[in-house]
Each structure stands twice: as structure tokens, then as C-alpha cells.
Amino acid sequence: MSAPAASVPGIFGAAWVIARKDLAIEFRTRSAFLSALVLSLISIVIFFFAWDPTAVGAVDLAPGVLWVTFTFSGLLGMHRSFGVESHDRAMDALLVAPVAREAIFLGKGFANLVFVVGVQAIALPAVALFYNLPVGGAFLGLAGVMLLAAIGLTCVGTLFAGMTANTRMAELLLPVLALPFFVPVVMPAATITARLLAGRPLEESMAWLRLLLAFDLVFVWACTLAFPFTLED
């Protein structure tokens, strides 16, 4: 077998190869997506039956329900993204490959982003249906905020999932480490969501939107740079 011609992919090329592989595995097994979906729907139903509509308006409660649901169901997928690498030490083969460690983070982060957006795409209509929310006019604004928040959440979640993957208590450690870092993303996202659902224009929330964008940029940059150190033995 003579050496085949090769040109090692750059960071983004390798990240795309890794993301495609992760999405193919999730598409084939659907294990994390179905778990996240069930968790989302159960959360929405529990909140619905615990809700007293005479005391709290739907528009006041729904943003909290949405972001609690997105946060915890997203964590399931992020944990799973490194779980597939731990099984039979597939991560070793990935680490021996001639790709930058940052590409592994970006690839897994992108696959996790698709996962979280997929969960959001089902959970948002479910919440709107249960709480009879006026989503129609605010849909584009909501979709934008959800996407921006999903970027921040997946960056932090992917970093900590990688860090905890080889620990014995990964399932416990991941939320304990990641949740405090989710706060700067969830806080502006929930505030903007509440305002949009209350029928107020997006322009009124520009300061929160800028804060969300700033945290996204910081998290994408910092998590990408920090990730290679989480792989140190």
C-alpha cells in the first residue's frame, strides 16, 4: 500500500468532518435527541400543571419555562457528544489525527448547536401551544435570540463536556461546572424573550442583545482557546 496523496484539512475543514460524523451518529441513534425532547416536553407539562393562571400570566411564566427547558435539555446532548468518544476510546484516534485540537472543539460545538437548535425548534411551539402564547409577531426576534443564546450555551457546554468526559462523575460534574457559566447567556436571553412575548419591540432590548452578543463572542473565543488544555492528560 503506497502512501496516498493527502492534504490535511485546515481547522474549519476538520471541524466540518468531525461535526458531520457527530451528526451522523446522532441521526442514526437519535438517543440524545429523543432524551432531550422527552425531558423538554415533561418539563413543559410539569410547569403547566404547577401553574396557577389566576396568579401569574402566561407571558410572565413562559420565558422561564423556555429557558429552563433549553438549558437542561441542551446539557443532555452536550454530555452525549463526548460520550461517543469515550466508548472504546475513539477519542484516541481523533487525537492522533493531524488536526488541531481547536477543530475538535469547533466540530463538536457545531454539532451541539444543531442539536440545541433542533430541540428549540420543537420546544418553542410546544410552549406556545400549552401557554397559548402570541408568538406570531415576535417569531423572528425570538428565533434570533434563541440562536444567539444557543451559540453561547453550546460553547460553554462543549468545553465542560470535554473536560469532564473522562471523569467518573461526568454526568454530575457537567451541570455543576457549566450552569454558572450559562447564567450570563440565559439572563439576557430570558429578558429579551419576556419582552418580545409581552409585545414590546426588539429595539427596546438592544442593550440586552448587545450583552448576549458580547458573551457569545467571548465564549466562542475563550472556549476555543481553552479546549486544547482540557485534553491534557
Added chain:
Amino acid sequence: MDQPPLVEAKALARSFGARRAVDGVDVALAPGECLALFGPNGAGKTTLLRLLAGLLSPTAGTAAIGSVPLPGPSARGRIGLVSHRSMLYDALTARENVTFAARLHGLTDVDGAVQRALEALRVADRADVAVRALSRGLQQRVAIARAIVHAPDVLLADEPYTGLDEQGGAALTSLLLERRAAGAALVVVTHHLQEGLALASHAAVMRAGRFVRFDRADGLDAVRYAADYREMVA
């Protein structure tokens, strides 16, 4: 050794807490050379292999592939690694697993290289079966195909014969000899002395993280070597 070494480790050491798993090992393998590494469980063979693959950082010493220090990407790209764990994704098919490795190495003819690797390990007829549905032996063949798809200059194999039947073992031996003839350097960890000696240009016995014996393999009397080995590891 006339040619510059393809695999070179100098005073390589790795500790886990107070325990020195690898304790000042020197290795130099030129193209076409093969080191068979023997030793009892816990001798440090797997740790040495992981150091040479760039998966572990040494606590002392250096390792390089073709003069390029590990664990840089250009050094890693020349390595093929076979472990006693399959390192495969069980939800993907054999072909998808090998294709993933080929893409990460940036091969231009991915499909051709994947097909050749699967055929070399005689597993092409099961290429489109999910890995989880394959037997342990077939999974090992796919794992080896994944490791050699980019025709690496350096092949590090940790008990590569694990789970292989006679046909798989013969395919692997022929592949390793072919890689040697093509100028690759090989490090093969095995508990089977005869198998290892048949492949190797050098043989080493490891114990407590050190090489306690290092020989040129050609001309070694396998029976005598086995007797000496039993005495050394007793």
C-alpha cells in the same frame, strides 16, 4: 542503523503520581525497522506506546517522529495507532469509520484508500455493516484498516492480534511485513513471543517501565529467548 531514525525517544519517562510507568526509555527505529515489545502486564508497554503516539506528554525526555517533536500535528499525521480498544464508533459502519479517518488525514482519493484498507484486512464484504453488529475480531480488522488507511510511516500497535482469527492474523502479519518493506517503522506490543519475533528487527523486554533486554531480532533463537523471557518476568 545507517538511516536517520523515524521513531526516536530519548530518556522518555512518564509518571502517574509517585509511580514511574515509563522510566528513561531510549528508542531509535530507522525506516523499515520493527521493534517487538514484550513484558508482563503493568510493565509500561502501553504507556510507552501512548507516549510515542503523542497521546500522553512525557514527564521527562523527548519523543519525535522523523525528527519532528511530538505531539505536533505534522508528527501525528505520520502515525497509525492500533490499540487493544477498537477506537471505533459503533453506530457507524466499518466504511464510515475508515472514511472518517481518511478525511481527517486529508486523503484526496478517500473512497479508493478506504476500499484498499478494508480489502487488505479482508473485511470489505462487511464494510457497510454497523460496527456494533460485527464480532470482536472483525472490529479489530476494521480498527487496523482505520489505522493504516493513510499508509502511515510509523505504525504503533498494541496487541494487534487480539481477537483475530487465523485468517485475520495472517492478513495482519502480511500487512505489517508489507509496511516494513515499504519503509515504515513499527512498534508492536505483544504477549506472543514467536509472532513478535517473526515480525521484528529488534526485540525488547520491558519491566517496571524500563527496557531490561534489547536485542536485534534476526538470528535470535526463539526457544532460548522464550526461556530467558520467562526467567526475566518471573
